[in-house]
Amino acid sequence: MTTVIEPVDVKQQAILAQKASKELGLLSTEEKNAALHTLADALDLNVKSILKANKQDLDSGRKSGYDDAYMDRLSLSEERIKEFAEGLRQVAKLDDPTGEIDSQWTLDNGLDVQTVRVPLGVIGMIYEARPNVTADATGLALKSGNAIVLKGGSSAIHSNRAIVKVMKGALVSTAISADAVQFVDSTDRAATEKLFTMKEHIDVLIPRGGGKLIQAVVNNATVPVLETGVGNCHIYIDKDADPEKAINIFINAKTDRPAVCNAAETLIVHESFLALHKDKLIDAVKQNNIGVYGDEKALSVFPNAVPAQEEHWKNEFLSLDVAIKVTPSIDEAISHIDQYGTKHSEAIVTEDADVAKRFKGLVDAAAIYHNASTRFTDGSALGFGAEIGISTQKLHARGPMGLPALTTIKYVMSGNGQIR
Incomplete structure (x- = not known):
């Protein structure tokens, strides 16, 4: 049975995070990087305790009848923990966007104007199942100078609690206040809903999970929301696609890790390609145990569809x-x-450059691929170290959100007594 620790004072946690964010915004890149390395080392040293906590969540998940995809997202292993620890080290290597001057000019009256990158402030992270998000989001928030309030789903309560305990304990020996990382240790929906309306203490909410969670946050929050989206991703195999390339891309996008949002969910095949290469495609589908739901033409080609x-x-x-x-x-x-697309990731496989250009120009999505798998829509794969989510909206940030997406600009003016 899931342990529930009540009550929690979400407002007080947000206030503590807000105070910590002021100090965090003044720290040097070197101080933040040192803290991230300390967090990574602490996670490496505490793999056993985190896995023990994760086992509690997995046992509860099995009793609750979670499907395989959900259990995959919930599951941790020594390898996965080492991966998100290494992700923190990769984030430490990345350029720090805070303090960067985006643009600079001088007015006719001599007033110097700069637009400078600054942290958003306090990030409220609301997410389901994936305990790796606890570490990934924390690392990106801290490196970009933001404090974070974490609210994970009840299914991962033990895992998240263990990860946060390790990280907060490690922060004590760094320049970053442990108050910069807050974990809402509750399975009560009211605690989540309280985050929706704390605009005076939280600067942005980032929901990450299923469509119902995301829409609940988008529709009910008064705090600004950086909307992430579900991934109904498509692979389109054009008539001029290279067959070996096309089939390999489709199989990778579908089977490499089918429970993640950048996996392919629909295959669209040009009828001319299918007429020439159906045997190879059918064989690949069969060998990889892929179940097919097809339109009328697909039903006539794929056995057991x-x-x-x-x-x-x-x-x-x-x-x-x-x-x-x-x-x-x-x-x-x-x-x-x-x-039917969700504006996440879409791919075309073709050797015709004009057709590829048309696809890339007309398809509306955060990520478009030509002759490559959709599995690369991922912060780590794209060199961000980690991601805090994949934005499918068009305002402020789009696609995998790394460090720059967690900053905004401030106009800074320097004068010599100018008045208007």
């Missing part, structure tokens, strides 16, 4: 299932993506 319903085009499978649509043209493929 099941008729696709509206839900199969709209929703993430997060499993080794895929929806397959056969199309006569790139424009029909784009139309399908326009209708």
Whole structure:
């Protein structure tokens, strides 16, 4: 049974984070980097205690009947813990955006104007299942000069609690106040909802999880929201695609880690490609145990395919299932993506540069790929060290959000007595 520690004073935690953020914003890059290395070392040293806590969550998850995809997101291993510890070290190596001068000019009256990168302040992170987010989000927040209030889902309460305990304990010996990291140690939804309205203490909310969680935050929060999105990602194989390249890209995007948001959920195949290479594609699907939900044309080609319903085009499978649509043209493929895509990651496989250009220009998504797997829409894969989420909106930040996305600008003017 999940342990619930009550009550928690979410407002007081946000106030503490806000106070800590003022001091954090003044620290040097060297001080922040040293703290991140200390956190990484502490996580490496406490793998056993974190795994012990994670086992409690996994046991509860099995009793609750969570599906395989959810259990995969919830699961930690020594390798995964080492990975997010290493992610903190990678973040420490990255350029610090805070204090950077974006632009500078001098007015006719001699007034010097600068736009300078500054931290957002206090980040409220609301997320489900993935305990790695606890470390990733903390590292990115601290490096960019932000304090963070973490509210993970009840399914990962023990894992998150253990990770935060290690990190807060490690911060004591650094220049960063332990108050800069706050963990809402509660499974009560009211605690989450309280974060929605604390605009005076929290500068931005970032929800990361399923569609229901994200929409609950977007629709109910008075605090500004950096919206992340679910990943109903498509692979379109054009008539002029290289068959080996196309099939390898599709199989990687679908099977490498099917429970993550950058995995492919729908395969759109040009009918000419399918006519020439259906045997290779069918064989690849069979060898990788991929279940097929298809349109009428796909049903006539793929053995054991099941008729696709509206839900199969709209929703993430997060499993080794895929929806397959056969199309006569790139424009029909784009139309399908326009209708069902979630503006996350979309890919085209083709050797025709003009067709690729059309796809890249017309498809609206945070990440567009030509002849590559959608699995690269990831902060670590793109060199950010880690990511705090993948934004599918268009304001402020879009795509995997690393350090620059956690800053804003401040106008700083220097004069010599100018008045207006």
